[in-house]
Amino acid sequence: MMNTAGFLERYFRPEGKMNDRVVALPIQQSKLRLYCLRLSDSVLIVGNGGHKTTKTYEESEELSGYVITLQNLDKLLSAAERRGTISIEKATINNIDDNTFDI
Numbered sequence: 001m002m003n004t005a006g007f008l009e010r011y012f013r014p015e016g017k018m019n020d021r022v023v024a025l026p027i028q029q030s031k032l033r034l035y036c037l038r039l040s041d042s043v044l045i046v047g048n049g050g051h052k053t054t055k056t057y058e059e060s061e062e063l064s065g066y067v068i069t070l071q072n073l074d075k076l077l078s079a080a081e082r083r084g085t086i087s088i089e090k091a092t093i094n095n096i097d098d099n100t101f102d103i
Contacts, residue, residue, distance in 0.1 A: 006041040015057060015067060020074045022067055024049075024057075033057070035066050037074055042091035045073070069103055076101040 005011075015035060016022030025034040034049035035057075048066040057063040080086040080099055087094045 007038055007044040008041055009038070012036070012038055016071050016074075020071050022047075022070045022074060033063065035063070035070055037070050037077075039077070039088055039093070043088055043093060045070075072103045073101060076103070 011025065012023035013026050014022070015024040015033075021037050021039060023036055023038045025036060027034075031052045032049065033052045035047040037045040037047065039045065047070045050060075050062055050066070052060065052063060054060045054063075057067050077086065077093075080101075081088070085099055086096055
């Protein structure tokens with residue numbers, strides 16, 4: 001994806017809450033879901049996923065856990081961005097190696 005068009009919003013479906021960046025990469029005609037953090041058109045953090053057997057991810061303990069973990073990571077990354085300890089530029093998260101995030 002990155003080499004052709006990037007991680008454009010149209011390739012993903014919002015999955016978390018309105019104020020986070022959790023998305024799912026839906027696989028056509030399948031119940032498989034891959035949950036990710038889409039930070040920009042060039043930066044994607046791939047999380048985890050599985051077979052969606054319920055109507056919503058919240059109804060699945062496994063899938064809900066994956067989404068909650070990504071939501072927690074997103075909060076920590078957003079706070080670090082506001083403090084200026086990390087920054088996202090082009091396809092890079094600057095100073096990420098200098099930080100520890102306890103999820």
